[in-house]
Amino acid sequence: MAGSAQASRGLTALFKRGWNEIPEVIGSSVMAVIGIGLTIIGAVGYYSKDGDNRRYKLDYVVMRPDDPRAAKIRKD
Template sequence: MAAPVSRRTIGQLLKQGWNEIPEIIASTGLALVGAGLATIGCYNYTKNDGDNKRYKMTYVVMRPDDPRVQKIRKD
């Protein structure tokens, strides 16, 4: 004899999880939000050339035809 198959939706599972283990459900939600914000932050860092620091510990010599020369900040 086969076991009865339950057809639960994601909403029902989340509701049951919130009733049984609210700490895990809440921390999982916050972890997903944090991962999303970290991804957006890393994307913006690379998009805005975040590695272009005003003061560096070592000198870097670049040729005039290097494309990074156009991004040098002159604050």
Template sequence: MSGAVQSRGLVALFKRGWNEIPEVIGSTFMGIIGIGLSMGGLYTYYKKDGDYNKYKLEYTVIRHDDPLANRLQKVTRTV
């Protein structure tokens, strides 16, 4: 056994992994960042009503008492 004391924990695991396999650790880190950015983008997309498509290929009939009608009137008035 060597005289060096091995530290334990997540930070030590990251440091040891970065010294031994930097490609895997770096790509894992970039993947985690990509997943976080895509989740943030999806949240913003649905928060701002991204499902609304102003120019559709087919007609859609919406009744006047449908909640979607009020939302569409607000969107088309601001454009």
């Protein structure tokens, strides 16, 4: 019952107790959350700037000039 009384004091008290008892797990969990957040931000930025526009493909692709994807083709 001592664990539930400690948990009822709030999330801050639970975090402090965890930091004192298992700092490796708490620290790595914080770093994992930061890493997941940065990955999501990077993926959103990649796809919002049309990062999936590959210069080289295995097959030839023929596009009409009025196709909206034709304006995004890189010429470098």
